Amino acid sequence: MALKRFAKRSAKNCGGDMAADALIADALIDTGAILAILRKSDKWHESCQDAFRQLRFPLLTSEAVLTELFQLFGNSRAEIETAWGFLRSGAVVVGTIDDSEMAQLRALMLQYWDRPMDFADATLVHLAKRESISTILTVDQADFATYRLAGKRRFHVLPIDRP
Numbered sequence: 001m002a003l004k005r006f007a008k009r010s011a012k013n014c015g016g017d018m019a020a021d022a023l024i025a026d027a028l029i030d031t032g033a034i035l036a037i038l039r040k041s042d043k044w045h046e047s048c049q050d051a052f053r054q055l056r057f058p059l060l061t062s063e064a065v066l067t068e069l070f071q072l073f074g075n076s077r078a079e080i081e082t083a084w085g086f087l088r089s090g091a092v093v094v095g096t097i098d099d100s101e102m103a104q105l106r107a108l109m110l111q112y113w114d115r116p117m118d119f120a121d122a123t124l125v126h127l128a129k130r131e132s133i134s135t136i137l138t139v140d141q142a143d144f145a146t147y148r149l150a151g152k153r154r155f156h157v158l159p160i161d162r163p
Contacts, residue, residue, distance in 0.1 A: 025060035025131065025133060026135060027137060027158070028059060028124050028127060028135070028137070028138075029059040029060070030140060031068040032044065032139035032140055033052070034061075034069050034083075034086065034092075035069065035072060035073060036048040036049075037049055039073075044139045044162075047159035048159055051158040052091075055135075057091050058091060059092050059137065060131065060133060061093070061124070062095055062120065062127060063094055063096075064119050064120035064122075064123045065120050065123070066094065067120070068120050070083060095123075095127045095130075095131065101126065105119070105123060105126055108125055108126060109122050117143070117147070121143060121144075121147070124136065125147050128149055128155070129149055129150065134149055135155070135158065136157055137159070141162065145157055
């Protein structure tokens, strides 16, 4: 099962305190990439799986991404357990966003109103800026190629190989 691979790799690459690991995350992961990794039938599966294998764990994400994941992945017990297994494998940690940071999320959403930037994307861009992370695993290639960090700096968007 795929989750055994996640658990083995995360145990190898991600030892120690998860709270401390969140501070040293090298990359972010978005909803679509998680869905693609978990669904073999997804057209992005192979590309995301290959990029995922090359990244150092844990990957950072947000509560908004998890909300989308559980909304979109499915309603069966097996699907929910698969998503939880992935999340609990150590491959992903959730970055917290305080109430005091909401104005920054609003500013991002207004800045990119013409895309439009959704709340989950705003949380990831905010976490990227706050934690100085510029790599993201996402299927929203066009959006994250548009978003900027600290002025003009671009995201390094993965996977590079697209379906």
